[in-house]
Amino acid sequence: MLADKLPDFPWDLLQPAAKLASSYPAGLIDLSVGTPVDPVAPAIQTAAAAALDAHAYPLTAGTSALIAAQQSWLADIAKADAQNLATIPTIGSKEAVALLPMLLGLNSSSSVAIPALAYPTYAVGAQAVGAKVVLADTPAELTQAVDLVWLNSPSNPTGNVLTADELKAWITYARDTNTIVASDECYLTLGWDTQPISILDMQLTAGDYKNLIALHSLSKRSSLAGYRAAMISGDKKLVAAILLARKHLGLITPTPSQAAAAAAWLDEAGAQSQKQVYLNRRAVMQQAFVAAGFKISASAAGLYLWLTRDEDCWSSVNWLAERGVLVAPGVFYGAAGANYIRAAMTETDAKINQLASRLM
Ligand SMILES: Cc1ncc(COP(=O)(O)O)c(C=O)c1O
Structure with missing residues (x-):
């Protein structure tokens, strides 16, 4: 079991x-x-209510309105080069965190690096495919090759924020070692003493997203935890492979949630x-x-x-x-x-x- x-x-x-x-x-x-x-903001509830006659299967890739809203948020708020990345909706980000090792094809000969203090689901997702979990907060702490690195900034539980230099070190690591780096940024917009930076930020990547993906969620930003609305964005090849696997597995965001999310990503106020x-x-x-x-x-x-x-x-x-x-x-x-x-x-x-x- x-x-x-x-x-x-x-x-x-x-x-x-x-x-x-x-x-x-x-x-x-x-x-x-x-x-x-x-x-939940009334306009977001209204958008979901208008999509309740959801008789057809939803698109795993998301409606065009949702994808456009995700791209707009990624460009405006995450400061990403939205033209050079792909983005797909997920059913909240917890399933994406838990299933990513499987969706990437990792197995019992794989290793996954996670922060020393971390949201438990990073380890759960690795253990679910039999992968080894190693702890690392910087590339220098990695004493072995790994197949996937999880970053989480701002961190749950500590509220620590990775600096531009710390993120750049991981981007360099991803490029030099051909390792996938997944940055869980579900608290990106809740900066208090420090302004968090996305790993997708153009200043860090110059629009080159090879081996980089980021996870963003509406659960906390727009109080949509009950809608299960989040996204995976970044490396076009990786996101396409993840999308294909999600289509096979039926990992599809329900239509009313997609409609709500399309409204919510645009609701900056x-x-x-x-x-x-x-x-x-x-x-x-x-x-x-x-x-x-x-x-x-x-x-x-x-x-x-x-x-x-x-x-x-x-x-x-x-x-x-x-x-x-x-x-x-x-x-x-x-x-x-x-x-x-x-x-x-x-x-x-x-x-x-x-x-x-x-x-x-
Ligand atoms: C670091 C982190 N990632 C992901 C999640 C999952 O969020 P959701 O599935 O609601 O998008 C949480 C929830 O608390 C979290 O703390």
Whole structure:
């Protein structure tokens, strides 16, 4: 069974703390998962509703309206050379992360590099095809050849942002070693102290996307997590091969989601106002956690605060759970997270505003 090859589902380990936090009389403040709580913009809902008579099979490659919207976002926001790349929709980016090793034909003789602290699905996707997982945050840390490198900037969980020079080093590595580099940029537009850069940025690539792909998602940018709307873009040959495999496998974004996504990629005003909501929550959270003795590490961008009190992460998780606050233990993301916790900015303003008094 494939499930036997995969790691234990880590969230089950959080259940005791979740139970404790949920029993808090004034109610749970759930900062453990990054699931959006803000409403979908009415125009995006309308676009989805107008596509509900979806009797025909959708295009795996996406409607022409969706592809045009994706290209427009890639050019305007990711600063990519949209003429020199290909882009296809995915059913959210989690499936694309999990399935990419399989779609690229990797197997038990392959190796996949992932960041030392990372979203667990990079390792899951590699393990699902029997590939070896190695940890590397820079090309210099790679002591062996690999078949696929995952980057994630801004990072989940740390909020670290890769600089232009760090990205350039990976682009050079991709070209020199003929290795595929996949950059998961689902938090690209949530820059706070630092402005994140896409690996597709023309300044870095000069429009040469050989071996480079990037993943972008509408889940956080436009609160469309429930629509499952994201995209893979970059190297035309790679994207064409991924598309062909996805056609065979029936990995198709449903028609109403494609219609919503076409509207959402063009809705920059909506994305900016959502960003402001997170910026305000972030400021309140920063103050409350610092007052409670936590140090903020990295967290320059993205949807999370990466926090430590220089104690085992489970001590911090339990201390917060006693106060009705649930966070994710850093160890879920790698051994280097053992003394950290991750707090998501995805609670309502009313709940976030209660944090400071809970943590006093
Ligand atoms: C780094 C990273 N990649 C991908 C995803 C998946 O996002 P979605 O499938 O909603 O696009 C997440 C979700 O939290 C994430 O943190």
